[in-house]
Amino acid sequence: MAEDSGRQMEDVDCSGYTFEDLFEYDNAVFMFEILDDWATSDLYANSWVNESRAATVRENLDGLFDGFPGGNNSWISTDERDAVRSIGAKCIADMYTRIGIREGLPHRGGVDWNDVEFVEEGIGLEEVNLIPEGHPEERSCSGRYAFASADCQEVPVTATNNLEISMFTKEEETHNTRFNKLPNSGQSDFTVAMNVTNVTSATMMFTFPFIDGMRMANWTILDDGVENLGAGSIEEIFLPDGSVRVSVDIQYDKADYPMIRNIFFDMTTSPPDTNDFPVWTGNEPADDTIVPMIKDGSEVVAISGETMLDWASDNDAWGLDCQFTETGWSSRMNSDGDLLVTSGSSQSSDATCHLVDPYGATSNASHTWRFGQPASFSATAGMFTDSVEIDSTPSLLVQNLAVAISATQGSTTGVATNVNLGSTTSSDSVSLSGISPGAFMIHVMATSPGMLDWEAEFDLGLEKRNSLPVVSINYDSIEGTYATWSSDQYSFTLTGTAVDPDGGSVTLSADMCDETSTGFTTNGDDWSVTLSIANCVAQGLTEYYVVITAKDSVDAISSTDVTVPDPYSTDNSGTENTGDTSEEESGLPSLGMFASIVAMLGAALLARRD
CATH class of the missing domain: 2.60.40 (Immunoglobulin-like)
Structure with a gap:
């Protein structure tokens, strides 16, 4: 018997809900990043839902469609899933983010918080396995309800198959949450608060734009206004570029409901009472080491954070502060710990590099290294079938360079051609075996005594011609x-x-x-x-x-x-x-x-x- 209803999809109202009310989960990760304007933000959430809680989520979503054909009938269908995908952003935009910010002295509890709100246009949603394929009770719902699609399938909401739900900022958008701009843009003290009631188990990461000297001054967890630091942990993490993140691990036992649990952490730019200086570990390169990099006038990664991981230590974090001898050269650290270098007009430049921590403490010891491109690579742009001729020209930054040259395309790298490069240009054939038809790049790995290992890719306008089957x-x-x-x-x-x-x-x-x-x-x-x-x-x-x-x-x-x-x-x-x-x-x-x-x-x- 077909069902009918006068309700429209626009009638779905999720106001008053939280993410946890609709998507009860076993574990979740939240990542909240305040953007540079100090008025918009990016909130990412990924939740894993297992067994009985998966059944609860299916029941909640089915109930959301009460009054629609096939809605709130203890069965959840692919049509309802598609509707969730369609109206999910509108639904979430009605919900509370649970996050609030307030400038000034540390705040707790009953004050007028600057609440973070969802932005519907920026919300992206994905779910995995909401309607499990091959479920033993799966049945067709085409013709069972009014307006059901021809390929409609449904399973009972009691299905306990695990599922996963993600929320993120849409690719074409810049943010999915916003708040009233902080007048001082993080330059003065402020408090971040979050209501974590019913957050069963989650890790939350709060990231802030770079503000010189910003740090976490204090934190607490309150249960109905009473401090309970055993309910979780809050930790600051300094990034190599000097910015700071706050990591929160929190749990909530559903048996404690309706107890209200709030977390608070206070951010400040006031310097700490004590601060250690960063120190070299002895694993860093010696003076006069060559640091290879692509020199094209743009900002490139000269040394990866992974390479520098064990070069120094500090109680908080550390980065490199490098001063170049040649005009037009400069560097900075990014949040991944990479050293980014912008080259000037000269072929190479020496740089003296100190260690610096987030509070500006600088190491007494320094190292001087030479930055530059050891060799350049060229080819005749065009279409190729089996191989391509690559010209390798040394810059004489090093005396001898052992080079492995290969074609690369996405995650695929072809067979390498090994070249010992001295003082003259070498022309060598590079195989295209394993490379698919279409554009490809040239991948270079090079080593030389007194030089950090070099790995780079070059776009030379090359394509592999298709061979007919x-x-x-x-x-x-x-x-x-x-x-x-x-x-x-x-x-x-x-x-x-x-x-x-x-x-x-x-x-x-x-x-x-x-x-x-x-x-x-x-x-x-x-x-x-x-x-x-x-x-x-x-x-x-x-x-x-x-x-x-x-x-x-x-x-x-x-x-x-x-x-x-x-x-x-x-x-x-x-x-x-x-x-x-x-x-x-x-x-x-x-x-x-x-x-x-x-x-x-x-x-x-x-x-x-x-």
């Missing part, structure tokens, strides 16, 4: 035929091989008598397909022209054909012939339609058997 049909020389007929004489099987010389996948189709079949069985490069002659017989044919088409990943097509005579027809004088064609084009052959009605087909088959 190769398809063939096997011929049985003993039987003298391409086809193997079935015992009922109404179908035959062809076998063969199909290969993409570029190493990609191949899609196969077979056309015969105005019908297209894609029901191929494949094993590596080998294929087989069984074709029914029913439509051919209905057309009065006794020879069957078959075209096998292979299409590669960039829609280049090759085909081969064969004419198969019917050995069981009254006219069996035909011989089998094959032909091959190849072309660069897109699209599969169009799907054929049955040329005759079933009665005609049946009559033809009966006449054949007689």
